Amino acid sequence: MLSWAIASLTLLSGTPVVCHDIGTFTGDHRSDLETLYAQGKTYVEFRDAATRRVEAWNDHYAHAQVPDALRTRVTALPGSWRLLVVAEDWCGDSANTIPYVAKLVDVAGNLDMRIINSTVGSAIMDAHLTPDGRAATPTVILLSEDFEEAGCFVERPRYLQDWWLSNEDKLSHEDRLDQKYAWYAEDEGQETLEEIVAMIEAAAAGDPICTG
16 A cells, blocks of 8 residues: 555655745735744754654654755845744644654755744644645745745645645545655655745745645
């Protein structure tokens, strides 16, 4: 079953889309984002406070591997960048993506990250919906040095999101969950890291994208 799931997902190579949602966050956009970022927790603070999926939050971070090529691509970019993450400790997609992003932040000197919960970050989620119109965790928005929004990653890698939605009427919810987590286990965060790095590169080039 695992091999079939991986093969099916590999065929669904979704393409990042232009981030039309940038700038739609309500209120004084830049100051609101700066305030939310200041309220956020570091990954270690968030992980240490977690009461759900504790093993996943710890193990995925501990075993995360960032390829040298991805680290080099990020550190070669001009300026510094921030990731504002809306996540919950109980969320399976969050626990299978954000620990790997945290490890990328650790090895890239020009990248930082803060995490807020879905109550605090509800407006961010509402402004960056999934392809089927849902507010979801994790929602990751990329911020420039001046706290301008510059890209986003919503819920899960695009390959996996395409597969999940295309099989809604073909598989039971339980089967989809089993195969989703099998994919995450085999991928070990690599597709998430690739999409996050591509998002930062696109922002640096002035062509922001959203994925997921």
